[in-house]
Amino acid sequence: MTTSRRHSNSRRNNRRKNNKKTIVPHLVVCSNCGALTPSHRVCTECGYYDGKLVIVKKIKEKKTAKQ
Numbered sequence: 472m473t474t475s476r477r478h479s480n481s482r483r484n485n486r487r488k489n490n491k492k493t494i495v496p497h498l499v500v501c502s503n504c505g506a507l508t509p510s511h512r513v514c515t516e517c518g519y520y521d522g523k524l525v526i527v528k529k530i531k532e533k534k535t536a537k538q
């Protein structure tokens with residue numbers, strides 16, 4: 472890569488503002504928890520996809536305080 476700055480930031484942003492495809496996901500309502508989540512993606516809220524639990528969210532285990 473010889474040069475990275477082919478255009479100014481302004482020109483780059485001006486070009487990108489017309490490409491909303493990359494930014495706006497197709498939102499669907501999760502069948503499990505009802506949250507809006509991108510389609511064909513595991514739900515970001517509950518970790519379910521296609522009615523199955525895909526991602527088990529890690530719950531921080533609090534270490535019991537020393538007595």
Ligand SMILES: [Zn+2]
Pocket residue numbers: 501502503504505506514515516517518519
């Ligand atoms: Zn969900």
